[in-house]
Amino acid sequence: MSAPVAPPPAEQVQADVARALAEDLGSGDVTASLLPDTADSAYLLCKEPAVVCGRPWFDACHRALDPDVRIDWRVAEGDQVAAGTVLATLQGRSRALVSAERASLNFMQTLSGTATVTAAYVEAVRGTRTQILDTRKTLPGLRLAQKYAVRVGGGVNHRIGLYDTVMLKENHVRAAGSLTAAIRAARERYPALPLIVEVETLAQLREALGEGCDRILIDDFDAATRREAVAIAAGAPYGGRIPLEVSGGVDLAGLRAIAEDGVDCISIGGLTKHVRAIDLSLKLGPPPA
Structure with missing residues (x-):
């Protein structure tokens, strides 16, 4: 794990998330509306080796749609993880979980990709x-x-x-x-x-x-x-x-x-x-x- 890194200001994260949710949800998630809006759980799975990055944006996406969602991270930002690692578990409203899914994953997969390739370059000059x-x-x-x-x-x-x-x-x-x-x-x-x-x-x-x-x-x-x-x-x-x-x-x-x-x-x-x-x-x- 690398040393902790301060994220951009919370207002910047919130602005990024607001844009992402607006372009994805538009007037509303019509498919999620078919689900019963009951309490449910979910888990975030990493399918390949990676450096974890993007937790503030992931959290903000889900909390924007369900302020009461519980997110329990099993890894820290900057951790190197193996394929098959469960990164986090969530407890919240089923509709909110699926509506926030794509935007939250887009941030995590993009930022983890950047962190992962950077770590490879840093290791090469160690x-x-x-x-x-x-x-x-x-x-x-x-x-x-x-x-x-x-x-x-x-x-x-x-x-x-x-x-x-x-x-x-x-x-x-x-x-x-x-x-x-x-x-x-x-x-x-x-x-x-x-x-x-x-x-x-x-x-x-x-x-x-x-x-x-x-x-x-x-x-x-x-x-x-x-x-x-x-x-x-x-x-x-x-x-x-x-x-x-x-x-x-x-x-x-x-x-x-x-x-x-x-x-x-x-x-x-x-x-x-x-x-x-x-x-x-x-x-x-x-x-x-």
């Missing part, structure tokens, strides 16, 4: 200095939820949006006239915000190191150039003060080699972009003995 970062390549409307799932999986959040970090890339440098001009303009206008600079050559790397920033992104460097970049950043007069990030064309198979080159961070868009949902189901009745 023992190195490298952190695994996410990107802004998230599902529309679920950025805070997916970035939370990355943290549950042991990863680290990159910038949340376009407002909390200045990130200078090729187009910004071109518009400013030079990398130095772009860095100085960013520092002058947004002195309190973190500054990340993408470089395309070793000459630009030296320029960024000389001007100063909070992190340098060496995008699409080949292995030899990447190792040279690490040596430059760690050597005099820079002394390793500015972390180096790798992005672009990174997959799980090649991850360890990049980390062993000594980079500080590797950002992976696929953590949140290439979502493969974990296979979960919610079944009425008591769990199997």
Whole structure:
């Protein structure tokens, strides 16, 4: 189990859940209306190995339709579980249980999928200095939820949006006239915000190191150039003060080699972009003995 991770604010979870239930229920669950509205039980089953993530959204879906529902979790957020694990049992009104089923599972399977793949990337670099970062390549409307799932999986959040970090890339440098001009303009206008600079050559790397920033992104460097970049950043007069990030064309198979080159961070868009949902189901009745 990973260290506990604080979820997004309750109001954000409630807003996510309200949207999900509205699009699913519309004017009402016509099939659930055929059921007797009596007390019933259910259990949440995980059908494959996974890192559990999404409990706040699961709970909020069910409590939105039945405030008195009882949910007893058998696992903690961030636990790694085996196929066939019963994650939770529920006691509530039968109609509410089935009406909340799909929305609650959608959150759990998506966020558990993100946490599970993140944990695999984190494990691949274990023992190195490298952190695994996410990107802004998230599902529309679920950025805070997916970035939370990355943290549950042991990863680290990159910038949340376009407002909390200045990130200078090729187009910004071109518009400013030079990398130095772009860095100085960013520092002058947004002195309190973190500054990340993408470089395309070793000459630009030296320029960024000389001007100063909070992190340098060496995008699409080949292995030899990447190792040279690490040596430059760690050597005099820079002394390793500015972390180096790798992005672009990174997959799980090649991850360890990049980390062993000594980079500080590797950002992976696929953590949140290439979502493969974990296979979960919610079944009425008591769990199997």
